[in-house]
Amino acid sequence: MLWETIIGLEVHVQLATKSKIFSGASTSYGSSANEHACAVDLALPGTLPVLNERVVELAIALGLAIDGNIAAYSTFARKNYFYPDSPKGYQISQFEDPIVSNGRLKIVAENDLKIINITRAHLEEDAGKSVHDEYADVTAVDFNRAGTPLLEIVSEPELKNAKEAVSYLKELYYLVTSIGICDGNMQEGSFRCDANISIREQGAEMLGTRTEVKNINSFKYVERAINFEVSRQREILEDGGKVSQETRLFDPEKNETRAMRTKEDAHDYRYFPDPDLPPILINEAQIDKVRATLPELPWDKRARYVEEYNLSQDEASMLANDYSVSNYFEKCIGESTLSPKFVAHWIVGGLFSLLNKHSTTISFSRVSPASLNELLAKISRKEISANAGKRVLGIMWETLRDVDKIIDEQELVQISDDSVLQQSVDEIVKGFPQQVQEYKDGKEKILGFLVGQVLKQTRGKANPEIVKTMLERILKA
Amino acid sequence: MSISSKNVEEMARLARISINSKDIPSYSEQLSKILNFMNEMQSIDTDTIEPLAHPIEEVNATRADVVTEADIRQNEHQYANHMLDDFLYRSQSD
Amino acid sequence: MHDVILSTVSALKEGLLSKKYSSVELTTEYLDRIKTIDSSTNSFITVCEEAALRQAARADELIKQGKAGILTGIPYANKDIFCTKNVRTTCGSKMLDNFIAPYNATVVEKCMDAGMVMLGKTNMDEFAMGSSNETSFYGRAKNPWDLTRVSGGSSGGSATAVAARLAPLATGSDTGGSIRQPSAFCGISGLKPTYGRVSRYGMIAFGSSLDQGGPMAHCVEDLALLLSVIAGHDHRDSTSNKRGPENFCRHLNKSVKNKVIGIPKEYFSNNLNPEIHLIIDEAIKHIEKLGAKIKDVSLPSTSLVVPTYYVLASAECSSNMSRYDGVRFGHRCEDPNSIEDLYERSRAEGFGDEVKRRILMGTYALSSGYYDAYYEKAQKIRRLVKNDYISVFKDVDFLIGPTCPSIAFHAETFTHDPVQMYLSDVYTVSANLAGLPSLSLPAGFSQGMPVGMQITGNYFRESELLSLGHAYQTNTDWHNRYTTQKLGK
Structure with a gap:
């Protein structure tokens, strides 16, 4: 029996604003419980939502980047369900008129470019957090996160396997971080993925029953979860059984997905237009304003690095995808006459090893672009050898000292006599x-x-x- | 058209309100009367009419992205009954 | 001091400014009356004696310094639907019996800034759902004209308080007639402003696209004063209209000559109580004598407005009531054994029967399979209702009819027949569906009970509406009557 897999992904991107989507409370992470939960976030009687204008701008930016349609008329709806982390007993979301629709993202699938269509991207508010392990017999709730703005990006079910799914997610991740709409901090829940997975016999017309694996917040886990789920479904169907439509969670320790313990059948969310929020009208001028300030998109940047700087595809990806890396790289080449290919080689070869060794990211690099440039200038002029350069780089990281001083002390001046x-x-x-x-x-x-x-x-x-x-x-x- | 006991139970479940089984018949009866009354709406054809969600057609009510709310945790409405230590709200485990 | 409590607010202002009495003395007078009388009328859920006297003292200071505003030092009452900081706000429900609001509703904030003195929080139907004040957890408010009859609702406490002279002014809220109907039943004046005119921030939500806060008082002039204080754009309410505060007293004396009054034929069917028919006819003739023109018009959607209203109001309320889950505030059941148990029992215990019925019906109207036939259908009829008014207002300036099909009924008349109770809202709900401003004024008596006349105006034309009402009241004295019932012990 030959099976084909069909995957659709829903990604929840936390938008990088200072205040919440419908209230003036702060969105900052890691504060003490309920410090940033104001009356509106707690759904106290009589409170009302007011839309943060910045989230509209950020949604428009995403819409432009994925070549999507920006709605001229967009409305909010109430999604009604009860859960302790949802204070109003409904979530303000969008149903009939999402702010963005019909976009697309190009991904690399089996060495070929594949277009994945994006059905829609809509605005909604995040829920609070349940804390299960702090108190015995009691679930505690922290509403700091309640009201944080989310953009839910929904793909068509066009992904065929776990690798394509991860490829799509990574590209989307590079996009939202590069254009500055999301801080990309997956540990803090800034970028979360729900995967809808089903399988069917190859050539069959009907879609199989799908399951939803919710809230996966790492690329590695997404791959493992999808692979597990596909095997699980295949086993069931090959045994002659039926896959139940359900929501599941991925357990990274046991490397398996498990059905969530919800007592009831599929939710009836009873969507209806939110009477507290008037529609948003978006005109060309607003869209043009956002377009004018849109940063370079990751795929354009990669292509430019290959074209202009003669980097390999791999080097270009490594430098262009992460916006903090590309910022660093461009600062280096912007402030020196060094060849970009040479700089690229040293960042990817030299600096990255240090970052890995110290388990940190380029934003926390102990070697600044200016210092790196100094070192690279010396290597380029052959004042010291490449090997020596590597050693100096390591010592610069450890000691934060000047390039010249280190070279002198280590007597690394290259002998050319x-x-x-x-x-x-x-x-x-x-x-x-x-x-x-x-x-x-x-x-x-x-x-x-x-x-x-x-x-x-x-x-x-x-x-x-x-x-x-x-x-x-x-x-x- | 009427609201059966099953309907009442389903709606009560969705609305998270517990109803004594002995009260279900009377709810069923009353709600059926109300439903019949609401069904008078069907006497008119509205196929070509656009629904009206807001009576006054306002648009674009937004606010600037600024933090305006301070910490309200010390306020009087926080009762011991609702909060644990560390300002966490007390819910219930499954 | 008896004259004082029969005065209009303008006269009270005069008295304060000319130092005939202080705000503290005035406030004390009302507080004493409440102590003496309210046991028989049950208008107040919470009386704020100490805070009121403090506010009165502050007001006296302002008056002394010559800094008095239009309502500085004037005592008033707030319907218990408005959140009041550090003061219990129950919304007439057991669910919020212990809820102390941590903030002020915008309406309350504005009254405070104006130097007004809050006597207390008035009785109301639970969560504003009802037309008789009988669903209140705190017992019904009693009509001062006949204590065996209802005050009307849901702003029953405010209507009773003003009618019994326990407060010269009060705030109310109107979703389907909740200011106008109790005003009519109790013989006072009440205004539901245009939707968006008065901020809903801090006014506990029932039917969000229908709710509107407004003033209740003896006469139109007093309504204009209070409206001038509470109306105006509020950035905390996204549905709040961008128009700023206005002085609604400025054009009160404008003539009504050549204004065109439309009389909807559907409001005067053969089913209308003949005594009420007569009273309203008289009132219309009076207005005609003042120079207005009378025209027959039609509002064809009238026969469908009540079911339409109840579908929309129940649907919105079913969602608005979901936040009352026992977790963060409000009633919480004892010893829940699971999260579902916490929700289901807290809500079953905290809500009364009418609220539960409306939540269930609203849930039904929104549920999968029924949404089109109920919720969406109602929204479409709502469009028709609005279109009817837009069409009619091309030819007329105002619409006049009875506020209610009957006088205040006896308590417990509709306890077992909610649908009959709903039908009594037939004249009032349309203005909420369309969002139009609508006024109820005392127009006469039937069987010893007050009868109200309703005047509806075009969008944001409260000034004109109030000047018509003022003209009527300048030439009549129904609004000056006081009950002959003995109130108090």
């Missing part, structure tokens, strides 16, 4: 007759070993190109 180098080369040729013979016998690769010995003897200070030339002259003679 021919006579000094010649002396060392002669010694190495004398000292490794076996390897010299191997080279003469045709094993050309052994040259690298000999160059390495010279470098070792000169404590990394020899200029490796000159050493190589010298060795070749001697050995080929």
Whole structure:
């Protein structure tokens, strides 16, 4: 039996505003419980919502970036359901007239570009947080998050497997962070994904029953959750059973999805237009205003890096996707005459290893663009070797000291004086007759070993190109 | 058209209001009367009419993205009955 | 001091400014009356004696310094639907019996800023759902003209308080007639402003697209004074109209000559009580004598307005009531064993029967499979109602008819027949559906009970509406009558 998988993704993006979508309380994260839950957020009797104009701008930005249709007339609706973290007993969302519709996102699927259509993106408010483990027998609720603005982005069910799904999510993530509508902090819940998954026999017309796996907040987990769920459904169907339509949660520790313990059948949300919020009318002038301030989109940036700077696709991706990396990179090349390809190589090769080693991100880099430029200038002028440069970079990170001072102290100034180098080369040729013979016998690769010995003897200070030339002259003679 | 006991139970479930089983018949009776009354609306054809959600057609009521609300946790309406320590609200576990 | 309590607000202002009495003395007079009389009328749920006297003292200071505004030092009462900071706000319900609001409704804030003195919070139908004040958790407010009859609702307490002279002014709210009907039943004047004229922030929501707060008083001039204080744009209410505060007293004396009054034929069918028919006819003739022109008009959607209103109001209320879940405030059941139990029992215990019925009906009207036939259908009829008015207002300036099809009924008349109670709103609900301003004025007596005349105006034309009402009251004295019932112990 051959099966095909059909996946649709709903991503909840927290919009980066100072205050909430319908109240003037702060959206900042990590404060003490209920510090930022004002009367409106707590749904106290008599309170009313007022729309934050910034969320409209941010939604328009997303709409433009995905080439979608921005609604000229958009309305809010109440989605009615009871849950302790939902103070009004309904969520203000959008139903009939979402602010954005009919967009698309290009992703890489099996080395090919694939277009995933985005049905709609609509505005809604986030709920509070239930705290289950602090008190025995009691669930506590913190409403700080209640009212945080969300943009729910809904894709068509066009993704065929976990890899495509992750590809789509990552591209969407790069987009929303690059254009500044979301801070991208997945640990804090800024970007959450619900996956709708179903399978059917290849060639079948009807869609299979789908399940929804909710609130996954890491790309790794999305991949694992989808793979688990697809296997689970396949097993059921191959055994002759039926997949139940239900909502599930992914447990990363057990690497499985589990049905949520809801007592009732599918929700009847009883959507109706929210009488407390008049419609929004959006005109061309407003859209133009947002368009004028829209930053470069990640795919345009990647293409530009390849075209203008001659970077490889991989390098371009690594530098363009994360906006804080691209900011850093562009600052480096903007403030120096260094070749962008050279800078790219050093950021990807050198700086990234340090970031990984110290488990941190470029926003917290202990080497600034200016300092990196200083170092790279010296390497570029061959004042120190590339190897030495790597060491200096590491020491710059540890000690935060000046490039010049470190080079002096470590005596890393590259030796380019021919006579000094010649002396060392002669010694190495004398000292490794076996390897010299191997080279003469045709094993050309052994040259690298000999160059390495010279470098070792000169404590990394020899200029490796000159050493190589010298060795070749001697050995080929 | 009428509202059956089953309807009453379903609506009560959706609205999270517990109703004694002995009261269900009287709810069913009263609500059926009300429903019949509401059904008078069906006597008129409205196929070509646009629904009216707001009586006065206001648009675009927005506010600037500024933090205006301070911490209200110390206010009098916080009763011991509703709050735990650390200003968390007390809900109930499943 | 007996004359004082029979005065209009303008006369009270005079008295304060000319130092005949102080605000503290005036306030004390009303507080004493409440103590003596309210046990028989049950208008107040909460009386704020200390706070009122403090506010009165502050007002006296302002008056002394020559800084008095249009209502400084004047005592008034707030319907218990308006949140009042640090003061219990019950909305007539057990659900909020222990709720102390942490903030003021905008209406209350404006009255405070104007230097008014709040005597207390008045009785009302639970969550504003009712037309008799009988659904109140605190017992019904009793009509001062006949204590065995209802005050009307849902602003029954405010109407009773003003009629019994326990407060010269009061605020009310009107969703389907809740200011106008009790005003008519109790023989006072009441205005439902245009939707969006008065902020709904802090006014506990029942039917959000229908609710509007407004003034209740003896005469139109007093209504104009209070409206001038409470009306105006509020950025906290997205449905609040952008028009700023206005002085509604400025054009009170404008002539009504050549104004055109429309008489909807559907309001004067053969079913209308003949005595009420007569009284309204008399009132219309009176207005004609003042120079207005009378024209017959038609509002064809009238036969459908009551069911339409009840579908929309119930639907909106079913959603507005969901926040009362026992978690953050309000009534909470004892020892819940699960979250569902917490919700279901807190709500079952906290809400009365009428509220429960409307929540269930509203839930039904919005539920999957029924939305089109009920909620959406009602919205379409609402459009027709509005269109009827737009059409009619091309030819007329005002519409006049009875406020209610009957005089105040005896208590418990409709306890077992909610639909009959709903039908008594036939003349009032249309103005809420369309969002138009509508006024009820005392126009006569039938069987010893007051009868009200309703005048509806075009959008945002409260000034004109009030000048017509004022002209009528300058030439009649129904609004000056006082009950012959012995009130108090």
